[in-house]
Amino acid sequence: MGIDKRSGKAYYLTMKDFRIRVYGHxxxxxxxxxxxxxxxxxxxxxxxxxxxxxxxxxxxxxxxxxxxxxxxxxxxxxxxxxxxxxxxxxxxxxxxxxxxxxxxxxxxxxxxxxxxxxxxxxxxxxxxxxxxxxxxxxxxxxxxxxxxxxxxxxxxxxxxxxxxxxxxxxxxxxxxxxxxxxLRPLPEREIVSALQEQHGLSELDALRLARLSNGRIGRALALAETPDSWQSYNQRLQEMQAILRYSPAQRIAHAQMLEKHPQLETILQEWLMWWRDVLLLQMQAPDLVLNRDHLAELTHLAQTIPGPQIRRFIEATMTTAGYLRKNVSRPLAMEALLLKAPKHG
Ligand SMILES: [Zn+2]
Incomplete structure (x- = not known):
C-alpha cells in the first residue's frame, strides 16, 4: 500500500498477476x-x-x-x-x-x-x-x-x-x-467457462467450441484464437452437405481424402453436432440447436430426411470416431461411414 501525495489517500499498487492459469484438473x-x-x-x-x-x-x-x-x-x-x-x-x-x-x-x-x-x-x-x-x-x-x-x-x-x-x-x-x-479430458462445463473467461465468447459459441473440442481445452482455445476457424468450420459443413448428393463412387473418393485430414476427429464431432441439431428440429426443440446460424439448412434437412436415417448415421459416426481412436484402418472406416450418410438432393 502507498499514499497518493496529491490527495493524501491510500492506494494499492496494482500488480500484474503472473500465475499460469490451469483449467480443470x-x-x-x-x-x-x-x-x-x-x-x-x-x-x-x-x-x-x-x-x-x-x-x-x-x-x-x-x-x-x-x-x-x-x-x-x-x-x-x-x-x-x-x-x-x-x-x-x-x-x-x-x-x-x-x-x-x-x-x-x-x-x-x-x-x-x-x-x-x-x-x-x-x-x-x-x-x-x-x-x-x-x-x-x-x-x-x-x-x-x-x-x-x-x-x-x-x-x-x-x-x-x-x-x-x-x-x-x-x-x-x-x-x-x-x-x-x-489426466483426463475436461468436462464441457469447464471448457465453456474457460472460453468465456479468456475470449468473452457468448454461451452459445462457447458451448459449440466446447463440443467440437471434445474435452481438449487446448484445441478449444486454439479454435477461439484462430480468426478463420469459423470460416473453415462453415466450409466443412458445406462439404458435409455435399456428400449427401454424392454417388457411392464419389463418396469413396471423398472418404479417401478425408481419412488423411489431420483434424478428422474434430470433423466427426462437427458432423455429430450438426445431425444432433437436425434431430432436435424434428423433435420441435429449436432452442437446443447449437448451429443457430444455419437454421435454414438444418430445417430443410429436418423436413426431408427421415428420423431413423439420421439416427443411424449419428450412431455410425460415433462408432467410427471410436474406431479411429483404436487405430482401426482409417480408409475403411471412413468409406463405410460415408456410404451410410443419408441421401439427399
Ligand atoms: Zn511467486
Missing part, C-alpha cells in the same frame, strides 16, 4: 500445491493423458510454484504470481526451467544427455532446477535409459516432469520412478 493442482507447500514434492513426475488437455500448462504452473519465492497461494498450484521468479516463468525466461520437446519425430539421446548434465548443476536463482520433457514416448530405449540414473539418484535440487500422450509406450523402469498423474 483440480485434484492434480491440489495434490501438487500441497506437496509444494509441505516441501514434499517428488523428484520426478509423469503427467499422462490425451493430447491438448493441458498437461504442459499444468507442468509449467508446477514449475512456477516450485521456484516461486512465496508459494503460499491457495489457488492453482500455489505460486504467488507476483515475485520475480513467477514473472520469469510466465515469460518463459526462467533460467532454472528447461523444456525439452522431440526434434523431428524423436527425443534424441543428446537432448537427454543435456538434461542429465544440467541436472547435476545447482540452480541459478531458486531452490530447484525444473526439467519438463514432453512427448516422452518419443524417446527411444537408449534415450530413455540415459535418463534412468538421473531419475534414480537425482540431486536434491532437481525436479523432472515427464509428459506423455501414450504412457503405455514407456519403459516400466521409467514409470516406476515417477509419481504418475493420469
Amino acid at each position: 483440480v485434484w492434480a493442482q491440489e495434490l501438487l500445491r500441497r506437496a509444494v507447500q509441505q516441501g514434499a514434492t517428488r523428484h520426478a513426475y509423469l503427467f499422462a493423458g490425451p493430447e491438448h488437455i493441458g498437461k504442459m500448462t499444468l507442468a509449467r504452473a508446477f514449475a512456477q510454484a516450485l521456484t516461486c519465492e512465496h508459494p503460499t497461494g491457495q489457488e492453482g498450484v500455489g505460486a504467488c504470481g507476483r515475485c520475480r521468479s513467477c514473472r520469469l516463468t510466465a515469460e518463459g525466461m526462467h533460467p532454472d526451467h528447461r523444456i525439452f520437446a522431440p526434434e523431428g519425430s524423436q527425443l534424441r539421446i543428446d537432448q537427454i544427455r543435456e538434461v542429465v548434465r544440467e541436472a547435476a548443476l545447482s540452480p541459478v536463482e531458486g531452490r530447484y532446477k525444473v526439467f519438463i520433457i514432453t512427448e516422452f514416448e518419443r524417446a527411444n530405449v537408449n534415450a530413455a535409459n540415459a535418463l534412468l540414473k538421473t531419475l534414480e539418484e537425482p540431486s536434491a535440487s532437481t525436479r523432472i516432469i515427464l509428459i506423455s500422450h501414450q504412457p503405455s509406450g514407456l519403459l516400466d523402469t521409467i514409470i516406476s520412478r515417477c509419481q504418475l498423474l493420469r
